Amino acid sequence: MYLVTFRLDPGDYDAQFHExxxxxxxxxxxxxxxxxKRTWNDPESDEVLVVYYWESLDALEEFGADDTHERAKQRWTEWYDAYEVTITEVVETYGSGFGESADPPV
Structure with a gap:
């Protein structure tokens, strides 16, 4: 499994962004x-973390190559003050779990 962490400093969102x-x-x-995916917001800094869960690197690459995603990547400066993407391969997970909302989401 792969996790993609999208860390962003939001700017101004307009109707085109939401669409x-x-x-x-x-x-x-x-x-x-x-x-x-799971999303966290830091109320003090307005920073947002979105973690996306993918079965494989091939699936992630397919998504990343999509035309809609490509258009969004080209327009990031219109909506974000800063962003960072980290891709991580999951080697192991353990713990007590979180019931219905356990990671990774199903």
Whole structure:
């Protein structure tokens, strides 16, 4: 499994952002190998972390090559003050679990 952590400092979102963001989520959800996402917000800094869960690197690469996702990547300066993407391969997970909301999402 792979985790993609999208860390961002949000700027101003307009209608085009929301439209494109919704379209990207549909692309992710219809890509074989997408497992879900979790989002955290830091109220002090407004920083946002979104962690996406993928079955394989191939699935992630398929999503990353999608035209809708490519358009969004080209326009990031319109909506974010800064961003960072970290891709991590999961080697092991352990713990007590979190019931219905356990990571990774199903």
């Amino acid at each position: 494109l963001n919704d379209a990207i989520q549909v692309v992710a959800e219809t890509t074989d190998g997408y497992r879900g």
